[in-house]
Amino acid sequence: MKINLKQLSKDELALFIVKLGEKPYRVGQIISWIYKMYAVSFDEMTNLSKELREKLKDKSVISNLTIINKIMDSAGTVKFLFGLHDGESVESVLIPNIHGKGKYTLCISSQVGCALKCAFCRTGRLGLKRNLRAYEIIDQVISLERYLKENSKSDNTMHDITNIVLMGMGEPLNNFREVNEALWKLITVMRYSKRRITLSTAGIVPKIAELGLKGPGVNLAVSLNATTDKSRSSIMPVNKTYPLKKLLDACHTYPLQHGRMITFEYVLIDGLNDSDEDAIRLISLLKGISAKVNLIPCNNSDNESLKRPEEKRVSKFHDILSEAGIPVMVRKSMGSDISAACGQLKASHNRLLKSSSRKQFK
Numbered sequence: 637m638k639i640n641l642k643q644l645s646k647d648e649l650a651l652f653i654v655k656l657g658e659k660p661y662r663v664g665q666i667i668s669w670i671y672k673m674y675a676v677s678f679d680e681m682t683n684l685s686k687e688l689r690e691k692l693k694d695k696s697v698i699s700n701l702t703i704i705n706k707i708m709d710s711a712g713t714v715k716f717l718f719g720l721h722d723g724e725s726v727e728s729v730l731i732p733n734i735h736g737k738g739k740y741t742l743c744i745s746s747q748v749g750c751a752l753k754c755a756f757c758r759t760g761r762l763g764l765k766r767n768l769r770a771y772e773i774i775d776q777v778i779s780l781e782r783y784l785k786e787n788s789k790s791d792n793t794m795h796d797i798t799n800i801v802l803m804g805m806g807e808p809l810n811n812f813r814e815v816n817e818a819l820w821k822l823i824t825v826m827r828y829s830k831r832r833i834t835l836s837t838a839g840i841v842p843k844i845a846e847l848g849l850k851g852p853g854v855n856l857a858v859s860l861n862a863t864t865d866k867s868r869s870s871i872m873p874v875n876k877t878y879p880l881k882k883l884l885d886a887c888h889t890y891p892l893q894h895g896r897m898i899t900f901e902y903v904l905i906d907g908l909n910d911s912d913e914d915a916i917r918l919i920s921l922l923k924g925i926s927a928k929v930n931l932i933p934c935n936n937s938d939n940e941s942l943k944r945p946e947e948k949r950v951s952k953f954h955d956i957l958s959e960a961g962i963p964v965m966v967r968k969s970m971g972s973d974i975s976a977a978c979g980q981l982k983a984s985h986n987r988l989l990k991s992s993s994r995k996q997f998k
């Protein structure tokens with residue numbers, strides 16, 4: 637069996653290269669080809685001798701994702717569906733930054749599907765298929781860096797990724813080991829700043845503490861989405877295991893570097909969590925936490941009963957928080973016209989597959 641070099645840590649890769657009978661300085665060259673120049677074949681590694689390239693090909697491979705589908709919305713958000721080696725697929729989204737042409741935030745997935753079954757989220761409907769390996773998380777970043785590099789060449793503008801958010805498919809803290817390995821690699825090998833990486837969780841309380849202890853100090857976002865246990869449990873079953881008090885206690889003790897804040901995501905759903913009383917409760921729940929709030933008017937979720945509130949309601953909710961001194965913004969639902977919320981592209985891809993297989997059977 638050939639070894640996937642992306643599965644190896646820096647030290648393991650060094651050992652592998654030395655065992656091939658090569659000088660240690662080759663390790664840096666190969667790391668640079670894979671993680672800085674995003675090479676997907678040994679033939680691209682032009683400063684390695686032909687002989688070494690053949691040796692590498694003989695013993696190893698460089699994993700890569702295939703783009704199954706790609707759609708762009710009117711604002712330039714591009715959503716990718718990536719195929720994995722076992723036929724599964726995951727989504728990643730490139731979102732252009734509002735300030736700064738050619739700069740993007742990359743939203744990546746941590747699992748194929750998700751076990752949490754949040755009522756508003758399409759990924760939940762798929763159920764959990766499997767965890768992603770650390771290299772599959774990294775490969776989403778590498779594939780899109782490669783994609784942007786091609787774009788930079790073709791339009792002579794620099795395109796690059798400034799922020800990475802783990803807000804795609806899956807619950808990152810339910811795949812802690814692989815996610816943590818990927819985070820460390822992003823920071824120590826690929827040199828992304830930890831301040832520009834955000835992990836979003838639905839609130840797996842013990843793992844929030846573990847992330848604080850073992851993680852590389854990335855930003856934390858918490859999908860709060862409600863202000864009472866009753867309403868939160870009705871849309872997020874995970875709240876029955878880790879109710880609000882436990883979740884907020886974990887946020888209180890999460891080690892934050894000076895000046896950093898926890899982001900609380902709040903999907904606004906008409907009549908369910910968007911009242912003035914909810915806004916007021918939210919203010920008191922967040923007391924004592926260095927917090928900011930991202931309001932996300934609910935995207936169409938297949939669930940007829942969960943609707944986006946009117947704009948007036950969203951503004952009122954926003955203003956109540958803002959007047960209380962809480963940093964708050966309304967997250968523009970990027971790519972809602974290309975179903976860019978969590979799990980939506982994959983869900984429609986699955987529907988497509990189902991309807992085409994149905995056709996074949998007829």
Ligand code: SAH
Pocket residue numbers: 756757758802803804805806807808836837838839857858859901902903932933934935936937977978
């Ligand atoms: N499991 C993690 C990360 C995936 S969800 C978490 O729960 O945080 C990523 C974000 O997408 C969350 O903030 C979630 O609230 C949001 N989201 C999911 N479905 C949505 C929908 N229908 N409309 C708007 N936002 C949605």
